[in-house]
Amino acid sequence: MALLQTENLSFRYPGAEKAALQGVSLSIEAGSFTVVCGPSGCGKTTLLRLFKPELAPAGEQTGRILFAGEPAASARPGAIGFVQQNPDSQIVTDKVWHELAFGLENLGLPVETIRRRVGETASFFGIQGWFRQKTDELSGGQKQLLNLAAVLMMQPRLLILDEPTSQLDPIAAADFIAALQKINRELGLTVLLAEHRLEEVFPIADRVAVLQEGRLLLHEPPRAVAPKLLSISPDHPMLHALPSAVRVWRHLAAGGACPLTVREGRRFLEERYAGVALPPPPVEAPPAGACALDVKNVWFRYEKESPDVLRGLSLRVTRGEMLCLLGGNGAGKTTALQIMAGLDRPVRGKVLLHGRELKTYRGGALYRHNLALLPQNPQTVFVKDTLRADLNEMLAAMETPPAERAGRMEQMAKELGIAHLLAAHPYDLSGGEQQKAALAKVLLSDPTVLLLDEPTKGIDAFAKRGLSELLRALTRRGMTVVAVTHDVEFAAEAADRCAFLFDGEILSVEPPRNFFAENNFYTTAANRMARGLWKTAVTCEQVAACCRAAEERL
Amino acid sequence: MKAFAGLHPAVTMTYFVLLLTVCMFLPHPVLQGQALVCGALTCALLCRRGAARDVGFYLPLFLLVAVTNPLFSHNGVTPLFFLNGNPVTLEALLYGLSLAAMVVGVLLWCKAYNEVMTSDKFLYLFGAVTPKLSLVLSMALRFLPAYRRQARRVSRAQKAMGLYAGSSMVCRVKNRLRVLAAMVTWSLENAMETAASMKARGYGSGKRRTHFSLFRFRPADGAFFAALLLLAAAPLAAAAAGALNFTYYPRLSQLQTTPAAWVAYAAYGLFLLLPAMWEAKEALVWRCCKRKI
């Protein structure tokens, strides 16, 4: 039975030329797990919000939305649960227990009922340990789990989630997805999830809906998605966003059942190419050149009494290379970056930029034509009410002559593809656009060394590819880039060298192929599939290339 | 002070309200002295650290209030000496001492209050009277630490772009104001998402909200409540009956030594020691329990 049904649903925002949704007819079965995906701006969020009457955007709507056979607007409050993207801004109250109770308080349930349901839900989600804590003291993953639990307190029949893991680190994201799967399997709750990180959710979905420019492109079981996309267009952009196993499969045009998980992908490769030895790839030479940034035996802690965060960190970054600093949560990655940016002073050791110690750059000289940091949250970069004003402020600080400012700004905006956004308010941009805009502001200081903190957080596969190309272009021009990231896939594709940080020190620095070949757990999905055969194949493209080479030898 | 802080918020609140009422209503030297001493004792029990700093703050304050009164007030009939042709009287000096005891006593008890009545207890009580306002307060309290963190992030991001330079006073003020202005946009944009999350969970669905909390009124709370009401009633009743009248001007009146007055002093003393005694009781129970195991 269909729990949620749309019939020829179209929607247009007030004053917009193009419709945000066009003739979407979709039917969600009760108890199913459906993933909605598509590039940014495809109408995912609009569609999901229209399903939740309290959050439905204002605009011109035609077509019908039926929930359990009735118009969705007449559903009881709480029958449709909704979890948003940002873990922080969804929390209303200051205590965990109060946050859980909030929804039921709104429904006016008696205190004893609330007490019971709060207890039950808290134990189901393993919240007891932090039940009495302040919501502010939780980690991002805990916050999002709390949001999920608080929504489930209302006993919804349908759970809608709009990119719930985009702000989480990979481990927290996997935990969250596991919780979702548990809810779907054990409680039979219908789940509708919009997501751009598909590696984990794709295999567990019953159905995948792909949206493109406001239209429903397809709504199929996951295994049928790639073949369908290929039949629509052999180079459909959505193909780049699919899980690694699917991407390897489609590069081979091999036919047969499409593998979805690492396990299936591994079996797929081993069945075909077991025993085919390939000559080792040419050894990637570490980049040669002068040293741009030299971190020498740096020790750091935040308080006098607190434990050391960095313990003798040493790192030499060569001029014109792109270096990715990888590591788990709390390994000290962000701290290391802040120290390289001169925001914190090391307790011991020193940092040299172009052979000069950081602290000898005085009066802001460090941040002009030298070094720039793009923070994790691009919103911290903007202080003005239009993007143009923000960029102008930076040019003024750089003492660019007023006559040249407009030209310089145009040039930068064109390069980053944000020229059409200059008049917009920075907060009205999408996540990917905000990041580009922030990068534009940072790049206006004309740095030789660019530091990035989690640059791929919250942006989709297309924006990620764009970013990786942009960084390549920058390094080709001689800029040095250091990025701190959780994203092994991004590091494998974009980096010249990868460094692994653990417990405050660097354990290894190598070109990505050697780096990931030596790792067992901390490596890309493509490498985990292929490492039994070809250890140094790291990205999907490299695995596919190996497969092709193997075909020739067979 | 785990035991006293573990009482039901309504009980704790009643205790402090009654205490402050007596402190401010009955300017009687004995009661004031008791409140001052017991306040210091309770504070010492509650917040063991920082005692030295507290003495450094309260002692000068006590002296300041006590000494300045006779300089401004020339009532009283017993001049001690003359200053600029104005008499400094014994009555005014003693009245100053009593005022100082009151002010410092109230401050000490306020310190104890701040230690025990944490924001969640306050919100619970406040919410029983004004649920909406209490919700607003709860949200504000939740936002504040997040805002502080974000403000720090913004200022560091600006600094790393070279836009937060300069260490002069003007620069510092300007930088902080810039951060604050950026915070206004950020916070309100996020607040709208929070509003969406409230609506998504049925806020404003027209039903009357319930007021949920983890606090339970247990028998021990009842016992403490009864004790505090009884003990506080004694001085109030005595005062109403005129057994605690005391005047400073024009001349000092006699301190009462009637049975009623003695009962009032004793009851008030016990009342002030209730938190400390409750703590001692819990400590004893704990020790007995441990011995049995």
Next chain:
Amino acid sequence: MKKWISAFVLCLLIPAVVVGGALLFSAKRYAWISLCVACLACLPVFLRLERGQSGARRLILIAAMTALSVLGRILFTPLPGFKPVTALVILTALTFGGEAGFLTGALSAVVSNFWFGQGPWTPFQMFSWGFMGLIAGWLSAPLKRSRLLLALCGALSGALYSLLMDVWTVLWADGGFRLSRYLAVLVTSAPFTLVYAASNVVFLLLFGKPITKILERMQTKYGL
């Protein structure tokens, strides 16, 4: 109904408390009486919020503005006397009305005192800051038109806040109101009053416009 309650509280209850208190307690408990008056004065606006049908967005807006003004108070703790609370309360009132201003001011006092310490002075601060928001709301039309007036309003409300709080200091530390004592307190707190008034002017002149613009953008974007 709502208007009746506020009228009743403002016109009858407060004077009744003052007169009754003075008669009952032989005019010696000014501190206590003034405390009651401060609490009562906050009541009408609180009641209106409680009874009214204000949606989630309005509530959260007040919460956010409250947290922001407290953040301001915390950000500027190293600079004594420089507190943007009053200025933010005024700006809130200009865009969202006197009631929102009052609530922001009153709640800022409560919330910030969770950090700086609650005490009998809390109701006074609530009333003083709230009252400034209310007045700014009443005068929003002329204040929006002229920057000069806005700056003047900032200076006056800064001074007024000090004057009001000094009344409380005297009532409390003196057991009664004595003009000579009040003047002495005024003189000792004059530097703070000056910095306070001046900082309000600086804040409103520099950031009155941008922040109003931000608030108005939110108003149009989200229909507050």
